Amino acid sequence: MDLALLWFGLVVLCWALFLVLEGFDFGVGMLAPVLGRGGAQRGAALRTIAPVWDGNEVWLVAAIGAMFAAFPDWYASALSGLYLPMAALLLCLAVRGVALEFRGKRDDERWRARCDAALAVSSAATASLLGAVVGVLAGGLALGPDGEVAADGGALARTAGTLAQPGALLGALGGLAAATLLGATYLGLRTTGGVRDRARAWVGPSAGVLAAVVLVAGIGGGLPGTVVGACVAVLGAAALAARAGREGWAFALSVAVQAVVVVALLVQDAPVLLSSTLDPAWSVTIESARASAYALSTISWAALVLLPGVLAYQGLAYWVFRRRVASDPVPT
Amino acid sequence: MDTLELARLQFAVVTIYHYFFVPLSISLAALTAGLQTAWHRTGRPHYRELTLLVGKLLMVTFAVGVVTGLVQEFQFGLSWSDFARFYGDVFGPTLAIEGMLAFFLEATFLGLWFFGWDRLPRLAHLATIWVVAIGTLLSAFIILAANSFMQNPVAYQVDPRTGRAQLDSFWALMVNEVNLVAYPHTIAGAAMTGGALLMAVGAWRAWGRGPTARGEQDHLAWRTLARLGGWVTAVAGLAVAITGDLLGKVMTAVQPMKMAAAEALYVTQAGAPFSVFAIGDPRSGGEPLLSLDVPYLLSLLAHGDPGATVQGIDDLQAQYVQEHGPGDYVPWVPVAYWTFRLMIGTGMLAATLAVLFLWVTRRGQGLVRHGGGLAGATRGVLAGRGSLRTLLGTGVLACLPLLPALPVLANTFGWVFTETARQPWLVFGLFRTEDGVGSGLTSAEVLTSLVGFGLVYGVLALVWYRAVRHLVAEDLTSRPVRTNGADADDGDRAPVPTY
Numbered sequence: 001m002d003l004a005l006l007w008f009g010l011v012v013l014c015w016a017l018f019l020v021l022e023g024f025d026f027g028v029g030m031l032a033p034v035l036g037r038g039g040a041q042r043g044a045a046l047r048t049i050a051p052v053w054d055g056n057e058v059w060l061v062a063a064i065g066a067m068f069a070a071f072p073d074w075y076a077s078a079l080s081g082l083y084l085p086m087a088a089l090l091l092c093l094a095v096r097g098v099a100l101e102f103r104g105k106r107d108d109e110r111w112r113a114r115c116d117a118a119l120a121v122s123s124a125a126t127a128s129l130l131g132a133v134v135g136v137l138a139g140g141l142a143l144g145p146d147g148e149v150a151a152d153g154g155a156l157a158r159t160a161g162t163l164a165q166p167g168a169l170l171g172a173l174g175g176l177a178a179a180t181l182l183g184a185t186y187l188g189l190r191t192t193g194g195v196r197d198r199a200r201a202w203v204g205p206s207a208g209v210l211a212a213v214v215l216v217a218g219i220g221g222g223l224p225g226t227v228v229g230a231c232v233a234v235l236g237a238a239a240l241a242a243r244a245g246r247e248g249w250a251f252a253l254s255v256a257v258q259a260v261v262v263v264a265l266l267v268q269d270a271p272v273l274l275s276s277t278l279d280p281a282w283s284v285t286i287e288s289a290r291a292s293a294y295a296l297s298t299i300s301w302a303a304l305v306l307l308p309g310v311l312a313y314q315g316l317a318y319w320v321f322r323r324r325v326a327s328d329p330v331p332t
Numbered sequence: 333m334d335t336l337e338l339a340r341l342q343f344a345v346v347t348i349y350h351y352f353f354v355p356l357s358i359s360l361a362a363l364t365a366g367l368q369t370a371w372h373r374t375g376r377p378h379y380r381e382l383t384l385l386v387g388k389l390l391m392v393t394f395a396v397g398v399v400t401g402l403v404q405e406f407q408f409g410l411s412w413s414d415f416a417r418f419y420g421d422v423f424g425p426t427l428a429i430e431g432m433l434a435f436f437l438e439a440t441f442l443g444l445w446f447f448g449w450d451r452l453p454r455l456a457h458l459a460t461i462w463v464v465a466i467g468t469l470l471s472a473f474i475i476l477a478a479n480s481f482m483q484n485p486v487a488y489q490v491d492p493r494t495g496r497a498q499l500d501s502f503w504a505l506m507v508n509e510v511n512l513v514a515y516p517h518t519i520a521g522a523a524m525t526g527g528a529l530l531m532a533v534g535a536w537r538a539w540g541r542g543p544t545a546r547g548e549q550d551h552l553a554w555r556t557l558a559r560l561g562g563w564v565t566a567v568a569g570l571a572v573a574i575t576g577d578l579l580g581k582v583m584t585a586v587q588p589m590k591m592a593a594a595e596a597l598y599v600t601q602a603g604a605p606f607s608v609f610a611i612g613d614p615r616s617g618g619e620p621l622l623s624l625d626v627p628y629l630l631s632l633l634a635h636g637d638p639g640a641t642v643q644g645i646d647d648l649q650a651q652y653v654q655e656h657g658p659g660d661y662v663p664w665v666p667v668a669y670w671t672f673r674l675m676i677g678t679g680m681l682a683a684t685l686a687v688l689f690l691w692v693t694r695r696g697q698g699l700v701r702h703g704g705g706l707a708g709a710t711r712g713v714l715a716g717r718g719s720l721r722t723l724l725g726t727g728v729l730a731c732l733p734l735l736p737a738l739p740v741l742a743n744t745f746g747w748v749f750t751e752t753a754r755q756p757w758l759v760f761g762l763f764r765t766e767d768g769v770g771s772g773l774t775s776a777e778v779l780t781s782l783v784g785f786g787l788v789y790g791v792l793a794l795v796w797y798r799a800v801r802h803l804v805a806e807d808l809t810s811r812p813v814r815t816n817g818a819d820a821d822d823g824d825r826a827p828v829p830t831y
Binding site for chain 2: 050051052053054055057058060061062064065066068069070072073075076077078079080081083084086087088090091093094095096097098100101102105106144146147148149150151154156158159291292294295298299302303306307310313314316317320321
């Protein structure tokens, strides 16, 4: 079996898991101040992700680490070519993680309100930046022969050139809509009371926006027709399920759409990992970027031993915190 | 500044900042686990209160460590993409395996621990915090193996076709002789940071100017915290010294230039003295204005033999020119010399304060502050009226605000020393720092991100400090025990332990 191909699959899997799991974390962060009336309800909404968000975020660490280990050139070109967007992403993730972790450490309404505001803004910014980044990576960068995006037109041109393209703008909008959809369906599934009731209203509109983004991407050639068709149908089903009060189905269908879109975007050019928009010969491919046979077999053994365990104990964490969180006072 | 200098500055800023929080997380995780175990075994309530407090300090510290650690994993690709291309085959697997083996464990089980008090069986809950503590120690080992490769490249070969390094043996990479001594040295340094923080907090609450303890029980808890922190700081201080000595010997063998720079030793010398301090230009020929030397000590430290010959900077420079071609292979000597001394000085000061504190508070005694402050206590002792204990107690209390910063400074000076004194190399003897930056990167981009990191990190530091200050000023007495109701979760506050 070709280990490079296996690792391409694993990198894609890590990205998909990260964008699904943190997708609803971002959505909950954005929706908590909107859906939560008062501090207790906002707290209840955030309590659904508080024990698990950090574990979810490690899938980003895994995705980047796997890219570095299995395809050093992919890692180097993708990160250096998207220097400023990636730096901005890291800053947004920093604000988000700290706001979420620190809000409960003080019994002070104003402190919490500030943390919640920072959390909502940084969650929205992270979700759209991630969407834009995935959109750009799917479309390719202006890689030169050394795998770098040259700064001919200056630093600003380097950044603007990567971000000012339809793929990035669609990705940003899609990322925002997908996070909202995942967050709303997750809150519907994980809370009781006011937050749960109000979350339902956000499923239809966010599914609609996401469907429109997927359609436009399909028309522009960014996604294959079968994927577009399937996603639009599943999004419709998710909206209907939410309306019918089938919260589990609404969430599962939303997860499926996010996963399918991410996988489709990342694998459609395979074996090209990151295409050069200047010359196809300069693209980063599975063959050109693969690590040595020894390095690949080392990380493969490590993954074989470790990843099942990771999935098991992360599953355990979700199972331990499976009970719905009450967003209204429980009569005693 | 050009792109290279800005990229180096940014790497230094984000890495040093990240490392304020890492050692604290490592030690607080183990200390939380230890305190909870003590409670589990004895059932004494003050251990429970302390477990909760130290656990909260761990949570806020870990959070900042996580979000700043993400930057570490990205920055080899962001600014140092040519380094990533050349050494990705060796370097990448360490980061990937660290993530899969250790970081998933830490992140997932810390969530399970903090929110799992009333959801997990008692023993399983205790196990979760131990898993976190073990995860942090595994993480540190693997990451230090990656750094040890930069100090002393092993377990690789250069692919003749691509000219890039290839990993030969992951095991050999892990058991790099530098890692085997740098790891215990680093962990001992980490233990000092947590120990010093707990000692300062406990002493501040038990005898200092902090909010007064609310009764016997609270006083006992703060005293226990302070003494625990004191023991950890003192024992870890001893371990730091022993492992530091071993690391110095290994470093003399693999990077003689670094240790020569640490001593500003320009001329190769047999029976070389250790310079305690020197002011003036120490370059060959020049006499320092003011200096203090301990004869033969450097030879003893470097080779374990007072008469051994220690290579000087000038000879090493000539040797490296022969080996690697023309160039300047001398690191920035004043920085190496002074960071090395400040590392030892701040670390030893923290350990000394801990030992004095433990002595003064032995056998149930407290810290006593002299009414006239440090000056009054000193006058008292000199006049033969006051007691030495009062003087020491007053002195330790006066040092409390400084105490948590001392090991942090020692860690920082240590890393600045070991990283800058390796220059001009990124991977010693193999890859120059100037070759690591990607060709497309511009100084404007690095400046922009540097300003961004600076602003956000500044705010994070302030928020972290305020949260910690708030947590340590709170009363220990726990809130009323909440019922174990299915839907009675209240906001995102952790449930208090109900068993």
